[in-house]
Amino acid sequence: MTPPVFAHGHLRLYLLSILASQPMHGYELMQALGERFGGTYVPSAGTIYPRLAKLEEEGLVTKSTDGRKTVYAITDAGRTELENRQGELDGIESDVTDSVRRLADEVRTSVNDAMKTLRADLASAAREARSEAHEAGRTVKMEPQRQQGGMQLREAEMVLNEFRHQVRADLRGLAAGGKLPENTVSLLTSQLAAVRKSLRENGAK
Template identity: 40%
Template sequence: MARHGRHGGFGRHGRRGHGGGPGGLGGDGFDEMMHAGRLMAQGDLRLIVLALIAEQPRHGYDLIKVIEERTADWYSPSPGVVYPTLTYLEEAGYVTSQPDGAKKLYTVTAEGNAYLAENRALAEAGLQRLTLIGEKARRIRERMRGDESDDDRPRVPHMVRAALHNLRDAAAERLGNDPDAEAKITEILVRAASELRKREN
């Protein structure tokens, strides 16, 4: 059974620093979008994963795919983040697991449902944040497609486009070698975007 003293850190980041919930992604929200991985990794993910398992029993891989789908492929939690989260939830008594072929199938417990009921607002805010990230990701992609097709807007120079592709490939390669590098990569990209905006002013 879980010790309630452990609950203090569970989802605590959903209460601060993000505009009190999904509203923290206001405006275009690009910087917040770039921080999506960090937001999820710092605490919200535990409550989100528990809420998703409460919807239906899930495998770890299934949880990764569901979060990808809800964020329109903008954020994909690494196995190095998801599986320790599942271990935490199981040790806390909120979920149980049973073998399902080569995988484990996780199911919410009565205690997990009770904890979700106590923290329903935070759980719903976390799920809503995923939805908002997905909506903003779609808008950003639509805007980028519009930029490419609109003759009245300046096009991205070839060298800049090549550099962006190189950046994407470098980030993908780093993540492939070190899945836990997500927060560091995000920090670098956000800092670069902020530096570009400063130079415009």
């Protein structure tokens, strides 16, 4: 099971530290958190707003209306809270750094595993084709097709390797710009699974 990004109570303190720089509305807070995590983690509204409500209840933040937006600002009591818990906040910053590395590793692992599975499926399909040709007694007649199949397999593996490098470059670019979506891993997994399914279905025809 993937460990939580923040330990119990730490997200509230971290939100308070972000608001110490300037007042923000909820969406801006979510964006600020996403930027600090390089886009590998973006909290939902259901995660942020209950914490903000608790901070307001404790007198650590206030909220005001700016058009249709609700803007949150830290209070003097909130700044005092930050000063008193500075050591704890430093530990949270260290945990955030570790979480960013862990989440980035999970994205890389997901991509690598998916690519390995695709290559294994291609190799398996090629072996099955050779085995079927042999059992049917068509080894000689199928030799040109087997050679063609081997060439296609090598070309497919080259395409997969190039795709892997391109995806990694894209992921790093998005992460560096703080634009890596929260659903990156699930999106990669579902799309690569769709490619596998398509390969199997075409091979069965």
